[in-house]
Amino acid sequence: xxxxxxxxxxxxxxxxxxxxxxxxxxxxxxxxxxxxxxxxxxxxxxxxxxxxxxxxxxxxxxxxxxxxxxxxxxxxxxxxxxxxxxxxxxxxxxxxxxxxxxxxxxxxxxxxxxxxxxxxxxxxxxxxxxxxxxxxxxxxxxxxxxxxxxxxxxxxxxxxxxxxxxxxxxxxxxxxxxxxxxxxxxxxxxxxxxxxxxxxxxxxxxxxxxxxxxxxxxxxxxxxxxxxxxxxxxxxxxxxxxxxxxxxxxxxxxxxxxxxxxxxxxxxxxxxxxxxxxxxxxxxxxxxxxxxxxxxxxxxxxxxxxxxxxxxxxxxxxx
Amino acid sequence: xxxxxxxxxxxxxxxxxxxxxxxxxxxxxxxxxxxxxxxxxxxxxxxxxxxxxxxxxxxxxxxxxxxxxxxxxxxxxxxxxxxxxxxxxxxxxxxxxxxxxxxxxxxxxxxxxxxxxxxxxxxxxxxxxxxxxxxxxxxxxxxxxxx
Numbered sequence: 381x382x383x384x385x386x387x388x389x390x391x392x393x394x395x396x397x398x399x400x401x402x403x404x405x406x407x408x409x410x411x412x413x414x415x416x417x418x419x420x421x422x423x424x425x426x427x428x429x430x431x432x433x434x435x436x437x438x439x440x441x442x443x444x445x446x447x448x449x450x451x452x453x454x455x456x457x458x459x460x461x462x463x464x465x466x467x468x469x470x471x472x473x474x475x476x477x478x479x480x481x482x483x484x485x486x487x488x489x490x491x492x493x494x495x496x497x498x499x500x501x502x503x504x505x506x507x508x509x510x511x512x513x514x515x516x517x518x519x520x521x522x523x524x525x526x527x528x529x530x531x532x533x534x535x536x537x538x539x540x541x542x543x544x545x546x547x548x549x550x551x552x553x554x555x556x557x558x559x560x561x562x563x564x565x566x567x568x569x570x571x572x573x574x575x576x577x578x579x580x581x582x583x584x585x586x587x588x589x590x591x592x593x594x595x596x597x598x599x600x601x602x603x604x605x606x607x608x609x610x611x612x613x614x615x616x617x618x619x620x621x622x623x624x625x626x627x628x629x630x631x632x633x634x635x636x637x638x639x640x641x642x643x644x645x646x647x648x649x650x651x652x653x654x655x656x657x658x659x660x661x662x663x664x665x666x667x668x669x670x671x672x673x674x675x676x677x678x679x680x681x682x683x684x685x686x687x688x689x690x691x692x693x694x695x696x697x698x699x
Numbered sequence: 700x701x702x703x704x705x706x707x708x709x710x711x712x713x714x715x716x717x718x719x720x721x722x723x724x725x726x727x728x729x730x731x732x733x734x735x736x737x738x739x740x741x742x743x744x745x746x747x748x749x750x751x752x753x754x755x756x757x758x759x760x761x762x763x764x765x766x767x768x769x770x771x772x773x774x775x776x777x778x779x780x781x782x783x784x785x786x787x788x789x790x791x792x793x794x795x796x797x798x799x800x801x802x803x804x805x806x807x808x809x810x811x812x813x814x815x816x817x818x819x820x821x822x823x824x825x826x827x828x829x830x831x832x833x834x835x836x837x838x839x840x841x842x843x844x845x846x
Binding site for chain 2: 596601622624638642672679680
């Protein structure tokens, strides 16, 4: 595994910046630049690079889709949220439609926000492409077919001309797939979800989204710690604050930045990436969550530092 | 193996609530836990708070937690506070937390617990917020006794 690339990072529902949001950013950036002159684009970019991420950028609004660049010729992604559309377009732009490719797709679960990208994943419509869809739910295939049934979608699943195969992954068992060792773990979420641990070439990545931690069972905590153990990267559902996750949003199936830090610290993981952002959160709000999370890690650190980032659409993490 | 070798296991018995005491001032109970509330010791805090939560619920009073002696609290410990708050509010009783050490104060803010629990700089301030009779008893208990 070489790098992770995020195509969709938002939870529950895709969102987009509004005209008012963009205007607000422009106003703030212009006011910050008051009195400055920029002789070149590079000068302007240096100024932008000095701003808070939310000031000049955006976390994006596509729902879950994460690419694992393995170093091999075949593509690997986690989940088919709306970010799968941009991923598919990028793959086609790279190879052209006449060059068949193989795609390995690992599904955390089949809630709408994690499957809605499939009908817009162009490689699935092109004969010759090979698509392997992995998951631990027995209803994985039927759920993906059903979302394209009338009257929900105008074109039936059977019109997807790629060679699509479904592969069941027995939880807690290591499987060889796409040149990696892949293990899934049952997570607490309505209808169940599964976390993934990918291992290859001495690197390990955990993809754990749509997972609620009830905190009342030490053995359950231990099982997550073991699953995260020494991971180079943990992509973690940090949708809510801890207070919300265990009060007004208890049993909604999501977790918090606080629990992410604790589990990664206990597991000795190296990098926690906050993921599945609450759709109501603005860029500034996510910036604040990231700053808070880094501070929490700092004041509770007992071992090696834990790197912390917040995923945004287009972000890449080198492994 | 845990990288670095210094991170305690979540189940390791290397931390605990080392002291727990409480006092009643009219309709306010002030509980004073001391120690570290983590994945291992949260159960001890829950057990110690349980009779006080029951008493405050029965009397529709107030439970004030004096956290001056709490050096750290994890998500599991915060969950114990949330459960206590739910039980008390269901009985029309109240809960407040006071005297947070700076680190614990930051944990409350980052977890947003400062938005769902009443957090006060001092125990006296918490009591003053809820009960005049309890404040009188609290001040009387702290007043110099002469000589």
